[in-house]
Amino acid sequence: MTLVEGGEVLALWLQRLMLRSPLSQQDQDIVRSFPGVIRKVDGTRDIVRLGERTSHVSLVVDGIVARFGQTADGNRQFTAFFIRGDMADLHAAVMPVVSSPLQSTCPTVLYQIDREIIRTAAAQSPSLAKAFWCDCVTESQIGAEWLVSIGRGSALSRIAHLLCELACRYGVMSGERDRFPLLLTQAHIGDAVGLTAVHVNRMIRALRESGSVIAEAGHVTIRDWDLLRRQGGFDPGYLHLNDLDSRSGLHIELELQ
Amino acid sequence: MTLVEGGEVLALWLQRLMLRSPLSQQDQDIVRSFPGVIRKVDGTRDIVRLGERTSHVSLVVDGIVARFGQTADGNRQFTAFFIRGDMADLHAAVMPVVSSPLQSTCPTVLYQIDREIIRTAAAQSPSLAKAFWCDCVTESQIGAEWLVSIGRGSALSRIAHLLCELACRYGVMSGERDRFPLLLTQAHIGDAVGLTAVHVNRMIRALRESGSVIAEAGHVTIRDWDLLRRQGGFDPGYLHLNDLDSRSGLHIELELQ
């Protein structure tokens, strides 16, 4: 039964893996049959804690898992968001001691897979090992893009960039890039882009008034993608969601199904 | 001849790999005999450019290699620094299209290894594949720590954090943590921590006046490690330079040789 529940989301993850690294039919079957356990968490809850030794990795079925760090004075900074079909801590398969903890930002469902299963799959199939490695590299590249956005962007630009990224990542699943669920509060957004919740609120209003995007409580509606893209200095190449890696092109049409 | 020149720095890299993932004698011999070509670059030069398809990976023999991104208005943000013994773009072994370019910040020497050599080594030895994977994960965790520092730290704290990190990374080689070469200008530091060069200058003065650290043109001298650590909110656990992973402990003595 857990297998059935995991099947759909394993297929989503597999699809994402294959965008970056080809896999044989046999390898695909191995991934599709990874056994796991469904875990539900409600609202803002710790999923794995700092310093803990994890025994499993967590595939996001629904909701959002956020990785974060904290400063000495208790300020929180998210370093990654994981949505449906993302493996939140694949790196834990090889480095199980948690160096940045995970939290949910809303009611969230996970499909947890024993890390030994991932490890043995990687040990037995070099191309699976490569696919997992690529997944971690892609995540690292997303982190690098966040660094550029936060280090050098204005408040408006940082928020626009985050919304663009989420639009693309949700869009590749739903086929619709201009509307997606926003499972984050304005405080969460602030913790992701290094701003206070108050200023996030002001900038979201500014974005709305500019006509580029409406970011409401439950969902985001993009009115002018090209404007939003320019506001965020966003180029989706780094997400590797396209077969044709399109760093060069400025306006990328997502492959709509 | 190139082999001889690469030998020492390959041993350094190997040592770092083994801190995170054990390797058999045979695997170690494979790494130690990776053939490569020495390449020298002077001052601030592009090493690989955005969008390029790389054919090799670059091990840093001397100097500094910096990975960076750029905003639309031309501002630069470094996302990683690589020093002697670091593999600057191991991820290129599996994802050769450059999503963030590399630059030297000073006269720098590289040992360049064909990416196919890395790929076949990883394909033939699962434990080597795991070691390479771990290296990329560690780099990603360093990036996450930069995000926390830049997103939530004050100007003083960001610079202190960077100096702490460099002290530990150089210290594990030299055996001396309190003095290391500073192969960066104040403008480089600004581009790493998201500040202007002018403000970096002021904060370096503030750090000096606080008695924690003296950051001069060519080298850094740490006067009060514990103070600097607190100023930067720094905990070296994420660097994985110790056998005993010591996230919990607050003052970590580096393993001095």
Added chain:
DNA sequence: CGGTCCGTTGACTCACTTCAACAGTAGTGG
């Protein structure tokens, strides 16, 4: 009905940026 969380707005403050000037050093060419 009261409590809590989230979003919203205004007034004030301050950390960092911007602009500008200058000194020291190194490299370059006449």
Added chain:
DNA sequence: CCACTACTGTTGAAGTGAGTCAACGGACCG
């Protein structure tokens, strides 16, 4: 040998973007 340029570090003064503090309304919930 000395101009000339370029880069780096340094400092001051003024401007501003984002933080801080505070108050309020609405939605949800027990």
